[in-house]
Amino acid sequence: MCQIILRFRDVWKAVIIILHSGRVSKDSHKKFDFIQTILYNKLQYSLEVELKLEEKEISKAVIGRLPRYYRYLGELIDAGVERISSNDLSQSMRVTASQIRQDLNNFGGFGQQGYGYNVKYLRTEIGKILGLNQNHSMIIIGAGSLGHALANYSSFEKHGFVVTGLFDVRTELKDSAVRNIPIRMMDELEGFLKENEIEIAALTIPKSQALEVADRLVKCGIKAIWNFTHTDLNLPEDVIVESVHLSDSLMKLSYNITTYKEEHGK
């Protein structure tokens, strides 16, 4: 997109140069000057705004796709594939090969012309970019079904996410555990965070308690929250929040069903 806008700028400059070349009459020259000034200013402004937006969007979109690359490369390793061309990867992932090349070029490429990608190497490198070569300690606040589900995913541990504690307010859960991870009471939270270096807190509690608990976590120095509550958390800028809004996802599904029905007259 940026490239095309820049091409427009070049076109416009070319026109201006031609107009300035002196072959046109003095009268029309003045008129052009006036139109030029207005349009060129407008163009410059649009360009600046758009370029800023574009840059930001691209990187966010690429980051969003990296975990998917990582997942697919894992599947390829499981299937015994050692190397793959961007074309073959493109077919299985249903994105264009040029998209794959562009995405990976953001981080230096990793591929070799005529050889393709070494699957294991590429996955390791993407893993490094995603920070999966380090361990991340995590606690889960809210030991309901969703908290249980997250604690039960042993696959998270394979990628370095180690759940070291579950917290809840329900006293009947005291002294119980999920996968050997003890469930603690919420009044133990501050003490636990003092004694243990925890990086991520997953929030699987009702919306009504979300902000209060998030504030407590931030006060204890937690810098990353995996948010499953049905609300956005407006926290200090240095706290990283990644939200999973299940109802948003369900609504998107509903939108697509509705649109499909309308388009197919059902």
Place this chain on the structure above:
Amino acid sequence: MCQIILRFRDVWKAVIIILHSGRVSKDSHKKFDFIQTILYNKLQYSLEVELKLEEKEISKAVIGRLPRYYRYLGELIDAGVERISSNDLSQSMRVTASQIRQDLNNFGGFGQQGYGYNVKYLRTEIGKILGLNQNHSMIIIGAGSLGHALANYSSFEKHGFVVTGLFDVRTELKDSAVRNIPIRMMDELEGFLKENEIEIAALTIPKSQALEVADRLVKCGIKAIWNFTHTDLNLPEDVIVESVHLSDSLMKLSYNITTYKEEHGK
């Protein structure tokens, strides 16, 4: 973006009209004609390609944002707010007011200059776009912790998503229920789908069984799958799949933590 491209087209047309107005000499006229033809063709082509791409991208991004609008408007209603300006909505949602206006203009606007948006009306209208004014019957395949969590969300029902059945392979779950929704065995699936009109199937089963079960569902006429398995489902094009990849989300969080640490030298 499209608007800006269209503005470029208008600018270009204006230039062409001026050039054709006869005030320039015959010699330069010919030169311009030649440059015009080439550039205009190039421009047209870029326009067509870009417009196609943009339209698709914009609508996908807008759809992605609609559930968030719906959620925020719900919070405003709970707080007793009756109308809101795009500026105020912008501040609470942390997006620009112009983004909000642009997004909503895709569906005809809903706002009034100087008055802002009627919160209830806007929410109802967005709800209609999202298909929340209709009931959607849903089953959940996999009655593990995550299946339980989904079945327990009573808030889904408020938006028209009614869970009518849970399915699992574990015989020890037979005759049990979650929130009065009976857990059935997987061999009852085909019979159940024959007798009940089900729109959505949520998949909360291990990756290894995902494709086989999805195929069974599609054969029974299920047209929408809410996919929580750790794999993409490559299904026929008329089956709508909305995936929630929890590990992808966790990896994005990890990426942001890693980047933050690098930027702040920790």
